[in-house]
Each structure stands twice: as C-alpha cells, then as structure tokens.
Amino acid sequence: MKLIGMLDSPYVRRVAVSLKRMGIAFEHESVSVFQGMARFSEINPVIKAPTFVTDDGQVLMESSLILDYVEFLQGPGKGLMPLTxxxxxxxxxxxxxxxxxxxxxxxxxxxxxxxxxxxxxxxxxxxxxxxxxxxxxxxxxxxxxxxxxxxxxxxxxxxxxxxxxxxxxxxxxxxxxxxxxxxxxxxxxxxxxxxxxxxxxxx
Known part of the structure; x- marks a missing residue:
C-alpha cells in the first residue's frame, strides 16, 4: 500500500499516523500537489492529497474514506473506531x-x-x-x-x-x-x- 502526499497536510498526516498506530506497513511518497503536479497526476489525475493506492492498485482519496477502507481491512475491533x-x-x-x-x-x-x-x-x-x-x-x-x-x-x-x-x-x-x-x-x-x-x- 502507498500513501501519496506531503505530511504538512493534516489530511495526509492523519492517515499516516493512523496507519502507523494500527501497525499497517505502507510506503509514503511525499509529493506536493503544487510543485509535484506532474508526478501526482501520474498516480491520481485529479491531483488530490491524500491519495492512497491499495495492494490491488485501486486509487482512493479523501482521508475519511481511506480510513474507512483501512478500518474494514483490519476488521471489527482491530481498527481505531469504537464498536458500540x-x-x-x-x-x-x-x-x-x-x-x-x-x-x-x-x-x-x-x-x-x-x-x-x-x-x-x-x-x-x-x-x-x-x-x-x-x-x-x-x-x-x-x-x-x-x-x-x-x-x-x-x-x-x-x-x-x-x-x-x-x-x-x-x-x-x-x-x-x-x-x-x-x-x-x-x-x-x-x-x-x-x-x-x-x-x-x-x-
């Protein structure tokens, strides 16, 4: 799995810290949506940070949606959201x-x-x-x-x-x-x- 975006974005950093908290291995590619537009567009043509690439190559975006995917991937009780x-x-x-x-x-x-x-x-x-x-x-x-x-x-x-x-x-x-x-x-x-x-x- 790969996380794309700069850590000076709270949305990118929120995902990165959450992944680390859950012990999920990921590659982080620090690409700016301003200075790195060409590179970013190769990964995600809408140039949206954070961008998250799943193991099967799906490109996800928006921090809450990425974290919803990760919560589901982890399974009940193994993520960062309460069950009750x-x-x-x-x-x-x-x-x-x-x-x-x-x-x-x-x-x-x-x-x-x-x-x-x-x-x-x-x-x-x-x-x-x-x-x-x-x-x-x-x-x-x-x-x-x-x-x-x-x-x-x-x-x-x-x-x-x-x-x-x-x-x-x-x-x-x-x-x-x-x-x-x-x-x-x-x-x-x-x-x-x-x-x-x-x-x-x-x-």
Whole structure:
C-alpha cells in the first residue's frame, strides 16, 4: 500500500499516523500537489492529497474514506473506531469537529497566501476564523467533560484532533492560541510526544 502526499497536510498526516498506530506497513511518497503536479497526476489525475493506492492498485482519496477502507481491512475491533454505537457517535462528533477546524484553517491559509492582499475578502476571513475558533471551543469543552487518552492506545478522534491542532498552530496560530484552549493544546502536546507522531513530523 502507498500513501501519496506531503505530511504538512493534516489530511495526509492523519492517515499516516493512523496507519502507523494500527501497525499497517505502507510506503509514503511525499509529493506536493503544487510543485509535484506532474508526478501526482501520474498516480491520481485529479491531483488530490491524500491519495492512497491499495495492494490491488485501486486509487482512493479523501482521508475519511481511506480510513474507512483501512478500518474494514483490519476488521471489527482491530481498527481505531469504537464498536458500540454510543462510543462511536462520540468519536465521530470529535473527529468531525476536528475536521471542520482543518478545513477552516486551510481556507484561511489559502486566502492569505494564495490571494493578493488587496483581493482578500475581510468578511469571509472573519467568518471562517469564527468557525475555526468555535470548532476549537467545542473540542475544548468536550475534552474537559470527557478527557481522551493521549497514550499509545489513542483512537481516531485523538489522532485527528492532535494532528489538526499542530497544523493550526503551524499555519494560523495567530487566530487560535494555546492560551485560549489549554486543554486542547495540552492533549495535543501529549499525543505529539508519542513515537507514532514523532516519526511522522509535519515539518
């Protein structure tokens, strides 16, 4: 199996850390969707990161769909998602909040770095920044009420949260600070200290 994409993408890194957490062997090809468009298009013509190539040559994309495939491949109880409905629902909620934060951080980053300053739309940036802060606020509240384990048995919700927080701090840390969300920041720091994260650094 092969994972294509740069680890500075939270979506790519989320898949990579999850695969490593499950002990699944994979080859990682670090290709940029910007500088490496020609190479990327050879593997996936729509140039979407992450791209995942299965052992039988199927090309998958979108991190959640890739991880759904891997969960099925592992079998019940051997993946990173809980088996009971209540636990799975809570995991899906936390994962969803973290993915919203990813999306909003990416939108802010692209608006500020790909669009000329005179063409950046202030109201749009304000709205997206508000959504990012709200998503982080909801995660902070959830983690206070029901702390997650940031140890070696970390689940999909914890991986998604920690990867997302590190990405947010890297690209839009001026919008969301650790001082404002200490529980979220503390949890993510603990997770980032794990070997599965340290061996797959974002930068």
């Amino acid at each position: 409905l209540a636990e799975r629902t809570q995991t899906l909620r936390l994962t969803g909040l973290a993915l919203v934060a990813y999306e909003k951080a990416v939108q802010i980053h692209y608006e500020r770095n790909l669009r000329p300053a005179e063409r950046q739309h202030g109201p749009w940036l304000e709205r997206v920044s508000g959504q990012l802060k709200t998503a982080c606020g909801e995660l902070e509240r959830e983690l206070k009420a029901r702390p997650l384990n940031a140890g070696m048995d970390i689940g999909q919700d914890g991986i998604t949260i920690a990867v997302g927080w590190s990405f947010i701090q890297l690209v839009v840390g001026d919008h969301v600070s650790g001082e404002a969300f200490p529980v979220l920041a503390g949890f993510s720091a603990e997770a980032e200290a794990l070997e599965i994260f340290r061996t797959l650094p974002m930068v």
